[in-house]
């Protein structure tokens with residue numbers, strides 16, 4: 001087992017931390033072998049839902065996947081308990097996205113888990129701000145100081161399904177390194193998942209090909225990659241962080257744009273307050289609808305693919321696509 005674990009200089013510091021915290025899960029970590037759970041499964045920790053979904057699908061029944069973002073919680077600026085920080089050290093694989101959740105970045109840096117997949121390194125992140133948008137914001141430039149936005153890169157890559165297979169492949173590679181006996185399974189699972197992402201991309205491309213409008217007004221500016229992929233224009237009311245309050249000037253700008261372009265729908269999301277969208281829509285006499293950034297599940301009966309399909313239907317209605 002030791003040959004499959006890359007030890008880092010941080011490891012001893014982790015052990016000290018573990019002893020100090022004396023959290024039960026650490027006992028598991030301290031004596032973990034290549035097979036982590038009692039039932040021989042690998043312990044995998046994902047930082048938030050889309051990465052958790054990928055880890056679950058690729059790992060199948062050979063892994064046990066936990067998430068650092070509780071179900072129904074909003075992952076931006078998540079806080080971690082000492083037990084969660086300890087679980088980062090104990091996990092055999094941590095799948096996270098650097099630059100998105102500062103507390104997770106700190107925990108990974110502190111704990112030095114044996115194996116890590118950083119989605120930011122494989123998902124080809126970029127800035128997706130629409131042309132002209134950043135200078136329209138003008139006096140709201142302090143938004144750029146949001147904790148997860150230091151790099152200026154948009155974190156929401158998972159809303160473009162074509163950016164997901166690279167993450168699935170990276171997870172398969174990491175799991176195969178830890179558990180070589182499962183390598184064929186992991187690669188097959190990643191390939192099957194990649195096929196589903198491809199089918200979703202096809203559905204979006206076809207469903208959004210012919211629409212009367214292409215402007216999507218959202219509260220939380222999470223749909224930049226989606227807009228870029230399917231030739232839509234995202235207009236965010238509140239910026240990339242869902243907690244940011246829009247300025248009166250920004251609300252007036254968006255209102256003018258809604259009237260000028262005949263926008264019918266202002267989208268809000270499930271994990272953040274709908275108040276801004278509802279107030280603005282009511283003032284302008286347009287509809288509201290849900291567009292889910294798929295950052296976390298609020299309903300166990302849903303998953304990434306069912307939510308993505310519901311988002312597509314909502315977009316097709318709002319944009320009058322044929």
Ligand SMILES: [Zn+2]
Nearest residue numbers: 076222240293
């Ligand atoms: Zn977000």
